Amino acid sequence: MEDNLIKRLITSIKCGICGRHYGAGSVSLLGQRDDLWFISAECKSCRARALVAVVLREDRLPAVVTDLTAAEQRLFRNMAAPTADELLDMHGFLKDFKGDFTSLFGDEEAISEKEQE
Numbered sequence: 001m002e003d004n005l006i007k008r009l010i011t012s013i014k015c016g017i018c019g020r021h022y023g024a025g026s027v028s029l030l031g032q033r034d035d036l037w038f039i040s041a042e043c044k045s046c047r048a049r050a051l052v053a054v055v056l057r058e059d060r061l062p063a064v065v066t067d068l069t070a071a072e073q074r075l076f077r078n079m080a081a082p083t084a085d086e087l088l089d090m091h092g093f094l095k096d097f098k099g100d101f102t103s104l105f106g107d108e109e110a111i112s113e114k115e116q117e
Helices: 002-011 070-077 084-096 101-105 108-116
Strands: 027-033 036-042 049-055
Touching: 002 027, 002 036, 002 049
Parallel strands: none
Antiparallel strands: 027 036, 036 049
């Protein structure tokens, strides 16, 4: 049962080289200890091999890893989901954004220093 579940999970992953999905027939279980499984997968398209470590916990939820404070978590948990228009606006913004956070946040002194260099 778990072997089949893990193989299905691995087939949802794309090859890091060519971007194709791994086939179930190319997934091999190398070993398992407690919740940790080691899997080998070979891409049928480009023949690249991948070593995958899977943590499979059936009876417990994974711990939440975050740098948000409890207050921030409450704030975001109670927020409405973004609308389609908001997502399209963000997509348009990120498409043209070049990573210049100084200009984005308007630190005029830092911008002037940068232009003088």
